[in-house]
Amino acid sequence: MAVRNQEIADLFNRLADLLEVEDANPFRVRAYRNAARVIGSLSPSLSDLVADGEDLTHYPGIGDDLADKIRTIVTTGELPDLREVEHRVPAELSDLMHIKGLGPKRVKALYQELGIDSLDQLEAAARQGRIRQLEGFGAKTEQSLLEGIEYLRGGGERRTLLGEAEEVAERLKAHLEGVEGAKLLEVAGSYRRRKETVGDLDILVACADAKPIMDAFVGYDEVAEVASRGETRSTVYLRSGLQVDLRVVPRESYGAALHYFTGSQAHNVAVRQRGVSRGYKINEYGVFQGESRLAGTTEAEVYATVGLDWIPPELRENRGEIEAAVAGELPCLVEQSDLRGDLHCHTRATDGGQSPREMAEAARERGYDYLAITDHSRRVAMAHGLDADRLRAQMAEIDRLNDELSDITLLKGCEVDILEDGSLDLPDDALSELDLAVCSVHYQLDLPRSQQTERILKAMDNPYCSLLGHATGRQINEREPMDVDMERIIAGATERGVVLEVNAQPARLDLRDEHCRMARDYGARLAIATDAHNADNLGLIRFGVGQARRGWLRAEDVINTWDLAGLRRALER
């Protein structure tokens, strides 16, 4: 069984935790954490790369030593250094470090003074009032540790879908924008980078007087708890459990602060290092050379001081965007306004909520030129999937609607199930009458990797397969992706002229960002599509656009940015 990248990242993070407790060189600890982060967001499987004898040291943060350790993990499943540290320090201390308010120093003190090396022991000691007797700990800390334990046991570290965070963020933003003097306001952090999930919300405000905005923030009616409140920074927990940080800065620092709080951390570190190498200090207040302030009002200014073009937030992950900016080769990313239509939606004929006419009118209101109706095929019985007869009846209805409707063209489509053997769920003669077929897997998502990969490749061999829908089948926080060789799928789609869908449903966002990037590098063609089940769902396209931008996609990579004639040509195989 191949070791997954995340497992390797977890081993490095655990080692970093324990080394920190041992008070090891902090830069060595950081190196392990950096590597874990790089590995965690790496698209190709390290197991595959090692098997292919690839050089791992060209990934940032991976040097000769860590490349060796990765090879060892892949071949033996173990990290000997971690084993060794675990002889000296209990492995469970790593779990304690995940409690809010507990870092290496305190974990070490708890272990050395009270022998605590598990959540249960920590809880017992806190309930008995033994922790407050330690130097540097008090009754308040004891209480907050108990809360931290409860939070952790309740699965508190689970990240929030961007789609869910957006509703909360927009309401809160509207509330704060009503405050006098709050001129500039933005939700920064991973939210602004359009990451598929967010851990918390970071709101940045520029204004001269922080007090009114802080008052409005902690007094917001969805606030369940004020975790901290300061002059320029406050943290609250909303009733939904989401943590929100608010930061207030002076107007002249807004750009520097926006950059700082948008992150990612890895991106910021890289930008700051460029600053350091020029003798500048970059913080949330600006770019400084000694006492003099060089920049900070806008983000573009901050980037300019270190010789970079402004970088779109979606690219700020230190995945090559800085090198691209240096070379003046940042991609011109696809925008929502580039899209001319949607290629995946459902109607009442299966599990959608509206008629083809209603969907067409909603698409026309969005300014689209075309919309593909793609109801399920019969295998998806739960949704009352279409057989060939019902599909033909729907095609006739679409012909009638197209005669009648102006300014919008409905395309005859179907979301055809990819069966377990890789065949398609409708006969070729029916498929041949469609404008496009979105082919998707809905069942048997747990086949072995090679069989699953062959299944999808075979489906794409069918000349009527136009798009591959939600390629991995994942549902964020709910269902793991299928175990498939995405590089072979992407290469296979490119060779066959099959378009890869970027499914815009907030819980799917499938392809993920790294796969979009890989597809672009292969020269594949992609489509951003909502998989809408009602007219409102067409608006979900914004999440797909965000994901596509995170994957470095340009308008020319996305076929539904083309006009109808161009789209029809793109769908020919």
Add this chain to the structure above:
DNA sequence: GCCGTTTTCGGCCCGACTGTTTTCAGTCG
């Protein structure tokens, strides 16, 4: 442990807030 416009050694991002202190360590982002 990584990395190089400081280049194979010697650096490595930086400030705010809390709780426990009574000037600051620890943690967080």
